[in-house]
Amino acid sequence: MSTALDTLNRMNDALANCRLGALPQQDMLRLWRREAASLPLPEKFSTVLNDLLDRIESSALFSGESCSFSQEGLFDNLQLWADKARAQLN
Numbered sequence: 001m002s003t004a005l006d007t008l009n010r011m012n013d014a015l016a017n018c019r020l021g022a023l024p025q026q027d028m029l030r031l032w033r034r035e036a037a038s039l040p041l042p043e044k045f046s047t048v049l050n051d052l053l054d055r056i057e058s059s060a061l062f063s064g065e066s067c068s069f070s071q072e073g074l075f076d077n078l079q080l081w082a083d084k085a086r087a088q089l090n
Helices: 003-017 025-036 043-059 070-090
Strands: none
Touching: 003 025, 003 070, 025 043, 043 070
């Protein structure tokens, strides 16, 4: 049986692989949406995560960086979300 921390580790691995170009962004987003739904976190985590994932999807319409979207910045914020989720789960 998978624990919440195992789930978060899979999410982090997917993010790292996406950043390296080893996992398509859409696959990473799909995994994050699916896996996050099973995490026992307060509702505010879901709200923030969905906003971040939506913004990352929108950034894909641009060539990575634009005046309103920084894909690297969004990935950094996703990592920050994961770090805060890990602290909440511990």
